[in-house]
Amino acid sequence: MPSYKDINYSIRPAKCVERKMLVEVFQRLASFFDLDRYEYIGFGSTYFSDFSLFHKTLDLKKMVSIEKDRHNADRFNFNVPYSCIEVKFGHSNEVLPTLIWDACPRIFWLDYDGALNTEVLADIRTICANALEGTLLIVSVNAQPFQPDSSEEMPADGLGEYRMNKVNNNIGEEKLPIGTEPKNLSLSTLSKLYRQVVDDEIKSSIRERNGGIPDDNPNKFKYNQVINVEYQDGAKMLTVGGIITKNYQSENLSSAKFDALPFHSDNDAPFKIQVPKLTFREINYLESLLPSNIDTSTGNIIDNDKTSLSVENLSTIIPLKDIKKFSSVYRHFPMFAESNH
Amino acid sequence: MQNNNLKINASPTKDLFITMLVRDLTLRDAIGDLVDNSVDGAKRLRPDEKYSGLKINIEAYSDHFSINDNCGGIESNVAREYAFRFGRPKGQGYSPGSVGQFGIGMKRSLFKLGKLFKIDSSAPTSSFKVEVDVNEWQEKGSSDWAFEFTELNEGESNGEFWTKIYVTNLNSDIKEQFEDSNFLKKLIREIELEHLYNIDKGLTIIINGVKLKSRSLSLLESDDFRSARFEHTYDDGMSIKLIAGIGEAKLEDGGWYIFCNNRLIVGPEQTELSGWTGKRGTDGVANYHGQFQMFRGYAFLNADDSSILPWNTTKNGMDRDSPRFKNVRQRMIETMKPIITFLNHMKKEREGKSTEDSRPLEKKVKEASLKTISEYSDNRYSTVFSHPVPQPVIKKPDTDNKIIYLMAKDKVNEVKKLTKLKKLSDIGEYTFNYYYDMEIED
Numbered sequence: 001m002p003s004y005k006d007i008n009y010s011i012r013p014a015k016c017v018e019r020k021m022l023v024e025v026f027q028r029l030a031s032f033f034d035l036d037r038y039e040y041i042g043f044g045s046t047y048f049s050d051f052s053l054f055h056k057t058l059d060l061k062k063m064v065s066i067e068k069d070r071h072n073a074d075r076f077n078f079n080v081p082y083s084c085i086e087v088k089f090g091h092s093n094e095v096l097p098t099l100i101w102d103a104c105p106r107i108f109w110l111d112y113d114g115a116l117n118t119e120v121l122a123d124i125r126t127i128c129a130n131a132l133e134g135t136l137l138i139v140s141v142n143a144q145p146f147q148p149d150s151s152e153e154m155p156a157d158g159l160g161e162y163r164m165n166k167v168n169n170n171i172g173e174e175k176l177p178i179g180t181e182p183k184n185l186s187l188s189t190l191s192k193l194y195r196q197v198v199d200d201e202i203k204s205s206i207r208e209r210n211g212g213i214p215d216d217n218p219n220k221f222k223y224n225q226v227i228n229v230e231y232q233d234g235a236k237m238l239t240v241g242g243i244i245t246k247n248y249q250s251e252n253l254s255s256a257k258f259d260a261l262p263f264h265s266d267n268d269a270p271f272k273i274q275v276p277k278l279t280f281r282e283i284n285y286l287e288s289l290l291p292s293n294i295d296t297s298t299g300n301i302i303d304n305d306k307t308s309l310s311v312e313n314l315s316t317i318i319p320l321k322d323i324k325k326f327s328s329v330y331r332h333f334p335m336f337a338e339s340n341h
Numbered sequence: 342m343q344n345n346n347l348k349i350n351a352s353p354t355k356d357l358f359i360t361m362l363v364r365d366l367t368l369r370d371a372i373g374d375l376v377d378n379s380v381d382g383a384k385r386l387r388p389d390e391k392y393s394g395l396k397i398n399i400e401a402y403s404d405h406f407s408i409n410d411n412c413g414g415i416e417s418n419v420a421r422e423y424a425f426r427f428g429r430p431k432g433q434g435y436s437p438g439s440v441g442q443f444g445i446g447m448k449r450s451l452f453k454l455g456k457l458f459k460i461d462s463s464a465p466t467s468s469f470k471v472e473v474d475v476n477e478w479q480e481k482g483s484s485d486w487a488f489e490f491t492e493l494n495e496g497e498s499n500g501e502f503w504t505k506i507y508v509t510n511l512n513s514d515i516k517e518q519f520e521d522s523n524f525l526k527k528l529i530r531e532i533e534l535e536h537l538y539n540i541d542k543g544l545t546i547i548i549n550g551v552k553l554k555s556r557s558l559s560l561l562e563s564d565d566f567r568s569a570r571f572e573h574t575y576d577d578g579m580s581i582k583l584i585a586g587i588g589e590a591k592l593e594d595g596g597w598y599i600f601c602n603n604r605l606i607v608g609p610e611q612t613e614l615s616g617w618t619g620k621r622g623t624d625g626v627a628n629y630h631g632q633f634q635m636f637r638g639y640a641f642l643n644a645d646d647s648s649i650l651p652w653n654t655t656k657n658g659m660d661r662d663s664p665r666f667k668n669v670r671q672r673m674i675e676t677m678k679p680i681i682t683f684l685n686h687m688k689k690e691r692e693g694k695s696t697e698d699s700r701p702l703e704k705k706v707k708e709a710s711l712k713t714i715s716e717y718s719d720n721r722y723s724t725v726f727s728h729p730v731p732q733p734v735i736k737k738p739d740t741d742n743k744i745i746y747l748m749a750k751d752k753v754n755e756v757k758k759l760t761k762l763k764k765l766s767d768i769g770e771y772t773f774n775y776y777y778d779m780e781i782e783d
Contacts, residue, residue: 090682097678098725118620125624126678129671205624208671212664213576 013275013334014231018239019050020332021263021273022138023057025226026107031256032134032249033105036061041099042109043067044087046079050109055082062104064088066095093119096126105134109241116141116194117170121201128205131244133221134252138241139198143191143230160185171197191230191238192268198240199225206244218248226258228265231273238270262328273329276322283333286323290330299324355479355486358427363453368518369528370655371450372399375408375506376532376546377604377656378447380539381439382412382504393543401525401549403516406454406508414464414502417495420471425488439602439647456510463503467495525549538603541715558598558639560586562721563709565729569676570722579649581669584714585638585676586726587684587706596629597638597673599659601650607658614659616674625674626681632688635706636680639714640673676726683728690731705729744769 029038035058044051044065054060063085067076070089077087088095092110099106108127112120120141127137146166148154155161160182167176167185177184177196184193202223213220225242245253258264263271278286286294293302299320315323326333366374379397387395397410415424427448451458456475462468470492478488511519518524529548536546537556546553560568568586575581588594597615598608611617611629615638618625627633644650651659651666659666683702690700698704746769753768762768 094679094682097675097682100724102724126675129675205671207664208667210664211575211668217576 012233013336014233014273015237016334017273017275017329017332018229018231019053021227021229021261022050022109023053024261025138025258026054026058026060026136028256028258028261029105029107029134029136029243031252032243032245035059037104038062039064039104039106040109041066041106043092043111044076044080044085046076048079048081048085050111051085052081054107055084060084060107066090066092068092091119092123093126096123099130101130101132105132107136107138109138109140111140111239112142114142115146115166115170116143116197118172118175121171121175121197124198124201125205128202128223128244129209133244133246133249135244136226136241137202137244138227138239140237140239141194142235143194143238144235145185145187145190167193175201187236191236191270194238195228195240195268195270202242216247218246220247221245222247224253224258225266226261226264228268228270229263229273230270231275242266274325275329275333276319276325278318278322278326280335282318283326283335286318286326287330290327294323294327296324296327299327352483353427354483358448359452359475359479362449366449366453366655367657368453368515368524369531370657371453372401372408372528373532373535373656374450375447376536379408379410379412379504380536380544380604382410382414383539383544384439386413386502390539390542392539395543396545396547398547399549401519401528403511403520404509406511406515406519407506409503409505411501411503414468414504415460415462416464417467417469417490417493420460420462420469420490425471427486451506451508453512454515455508455512458506458508461505461507463499463501465498465502467493467497468499469493529553534608535605537605538600557713557715558637559711559713560584560588560637560717561635561706561709562586562712562717563705565705566709567721567723567727568717569679569724569726571672571676571724573672575665577644577649578646579642579644579665581672582641582643583638583672583676584641584717584722585636585673585680587635587680588637589711590635592631592634595634595636597640597677599640599642601642601652601656602644602647603641604656606652606656614661614670616670616677624671626677633681633684635684636677638673638677640669642669679726679728683726686731702729702731744773 026035026038029035038060039062040051040054040060041064042050044067048065051063051065055063061084063082065076065080065085065087067073067087067089068091069076073087073089076089080087108131110120110123120139124137124139127135131137146163147159148162152162155165163182163185164180167180175197177193177200180193183189206221206223210220222245223242224245225240227239227241229239231237243253243256243258259266263273265271289301294300295302299315299322301314363371376397376399383392383395384390395410395412397408397412400407425448451473452475458473458475460469460471462470469490471488472491473488525548529551532546532548533540533553533556536544536553537558540546540553540555541557562568566586568584571581571583573581585597594609596609596611596617599606599610599615607614613619613625616625617627617629619628620626629636642650649665651663651669653660661667687702687706690702753765756768756772757763760768760771762771
């Protein structure tokens, strides 16, 4: 069953934070092209949460949602929230190769339901082989470690073997980093392995596309990772991506200042979105201290003058680790409330 | 210590060329090389590629091999300085758009064939004859590598331009193959393919009296199908043109055809080399098999300086390690993806529906007409292969269950009599409804 039927993405808090972070990444693309030249391509499902947010905040006007369930086309079309969104029906492996690549730079957020597999890698290759320079490619996959369900049998060698079989089937042995072992497939490590496989795939396609032209050629393509985000609303998720540039755009790239984003990562160390459970009163109070009166690396209060007025020792009320988590995501923190509309 | 002792002898021996290097070359490719030389001559003579009137005549019999052409001849200074060298001297200009570029083709081919060869040439400003007895040449030792003209006229022209190569004392394995009519049939078929572009442009090639036919490259065309075309010129001057779409359903002909300077190098290519890696493979599309037999892809790689083309020295394969070829291959894969998608849709259609009327995609294919790529007009191509899309199937709401059961025949016959129903399915429905009316819905 497709996930849009069982989960309403809108109430996954870490995902909400991630979407808002991506808005900040997209804004910086203006260093390459005017944002209205960009076309956004994603998997809108029936909710189109990402489409709504990106249209409202960035005024993106060319948006395409790829939807594999062509049998319920009417339902998807009915749910399109803005007239600038077009739904293209078919599997992404089939739809992406039919894009007219020279038409415009694009923002791809390929937010897959499942684990990293050969279909995801095929999409990555299609994009890297064709996209215009200045294109942003973001991939999200489920990085929850594999666990046999009740219908499956555990192999004789146990969970490690089970997980090795799974990734071999999904990704293919030749794509796994040399020396992959069961210990690379656990909750704390699988996302790192996936990031590596995605990174290798992107770079290998880009290398083929460059066809051996010298390093100083202004038209040589390069991939620059911008984000590497992990979070766990339920299952562990990985979002990784970056911008495909040509050498001649090196100044655009440095003026975009992706590295100034607090959640920026150009390596295998992820930014972890952790959403603390807080009351509205707690949120309001913490916000009154941010950004300058909380040390975001520890969660400690910095300026006693201001805080002493209301609370003497804040950490006896809100755990220090929750203050720290909140201070790293507060600008993107979602507020949920019951509503009727 | 004396300097001479520091020297290590790394000079080649003649034997290397006569018996070793020829092992990497099949007889079929040796003949292909000689044909290439003639074609290069034709290209120099007629840069506009209008070859009508030009002819290459090959005889391959157990007592001799010969190839005669009227494609321009070899000038004596070219013969003296270059044509017979082993390897191309550095700085030597190339002949634009040629296929023989490594400077080993002709000699290697002649050594492969036999021990005695004569070359007779008449070019615009010179004519000559050369006769080489390979055994004698070998006995002269490794200090003297020269051949000698047996006749030489320079600065005059008889107005005819030709080259005649005649080889006797054929090597025993060569003799044997020339006696094998299957070898000759295969040779004819393959040279036909290899030079289909040039034959199409009017060049006549004859092998043992058989005139080679032009094999056309064709694609289906209609309002519903637009073949894909991609063109690109690299900084160094090499250009690629990819044309792909669907053609006749013929298992052995489907795949990619890769041409370098209009000479077919591989094709029909149905392996990982041209992107058929299998879904589990590294970077391409599914493995080639029946459902893709309509796929046709034509890749033309052209360069004035043929040494930058990513092919191997025997011109029967691509240089898979070259970054340039990897780039071309990536383009080929991207070009073929939408075509594979369409052929997958067609397969699904065949599986789902039994009657031809209910296969709209197949119907569209049948309505399209086969055009050779020279007939295919520019505006009928598109950047991405376009094709009719299957109509989405609207699923019926899933409200019914099917019940299947067995009943003794005599019991069924009794019910038949009473109900006067003939079809078993009607009897089943009737009896079910009977129970339902009696027990559930009064």
